[in-house]
């Protein structure tokens with residue numbers, strides 16, 4: 001089946017700017033301090049490799065991360081921890097852990113340190129749920145703004161963390177603008193995107209994602225990647241992956257492919273016009289995490305320098321990829337399957353070549369979320385997430401390439 005898609009191949013790529021390449025040390029140890037930290041699985045999927053016509057397809061499975069159904073908690077937690085340390089504790093370089101933060105807040109501000117303080121974020125689902133979880137772990141209130149049309153199940157997921165959820169009439173970008181107005185000395189706004197004058201916290205979101213990429217390096221144990229595909233909303237996730245692997249010399253680094261929904265292809269549009277460009281929408285894709293109209297200011301320089309190919313896809317393509325991953329025993333939601341969907345959509349020989357899909361290639365796909373909209377998941381895949389996992393266990397599918405101990 002041919003899926004509708006568009007592609008853009010930039011003429012040349014440069015070297016990535018160095019600023020976000022040097023994150024603060026201690027990120028991985030902070031993540032290990034959080035409840036339910038485990039190294040997530042890296043699967044090898046021969047059936048997908050055959051379908052893509054490449055040697056190996058590796059899938060990093062972020063459908064369960066720190067007890068939540070997406071990788072986003074990595075960035076949300078580190079950005080929250082560093083913001084509290086900076087804004088409420090006046091420290092930039094203490095070794096952070098969740099316990100240390102609560103203890104230090106009490107020591108500096110007294111046992112009523114929580115009174116009047118709160119966390120705020122805007123989200124299309126996953127980031128806000130991560131911020132709400134951090135608030136819950138620290139026993140702080142949280143207020144999360146979501147755009148109109150956010151699936152009920154995603155709102156309930158955030159509320160289950162104890163957050164108050166407010167629906168903003170408009171897009172994800174409108175929800176971001178709304179959340180920014182809440183900032184004060186006692187309200188920390190933890191945004192995963194950046195704009196003029198607000199870059200520090202979103203830089204730490206990008207840094208937080210580095211734990212996942214470092215885990216992948218360990219799991220690869222020296223094996224090199226030829227193609228890395230990164231599905232994108234505002235581009236923070238893609239920038240983190242590109243920053244991580246761009247540190248290598250140009251010949252050794254993988255090709256980077258960005259995948260976006262057709263109606264929210266702000267990175268592709270920005271690349272075509274060599275400047276940050278709005279994808280006006282309407283943003284009605286079911287790939288909710290990718291429904292963003294504007295790239296993040298700090299992610300864009302990294303992405304524009306490192307990306308080899310931009311692919312925009314329709315929902316049908318990601319539905320197909322959700323089923324392909326389910327057949328391999330991997331539960332991938334609409335945004336989670338989008339990276340693979342972009343690669344599967346490419347059939348033209350010249351385009352395959354430009355993307356790096358050769359028969360000897362090792363390709364990394366990241367399943368960035370599980371079934372965050374269970375009704376749609378059942379509808380698309382024809383079974384529940386639990387059904388997919390049961391079948392995986394029975395058939396012993398999608399074997400780990402490397403097992404790394406959880407702590």
Ligand SMILES: Cc1ncc(COP(=O)(O)O)c(C=O)c1O
Pocket residue numbers: 070072124126127192231232233234235236237238288289290292335336368369
């Ligand atoms: C599941 C999932 N995948 C990918 C992304 C894209 O991340 P970014 O907005 O940093 O590009 C998101 C963002 O919310 C997401 O929720």
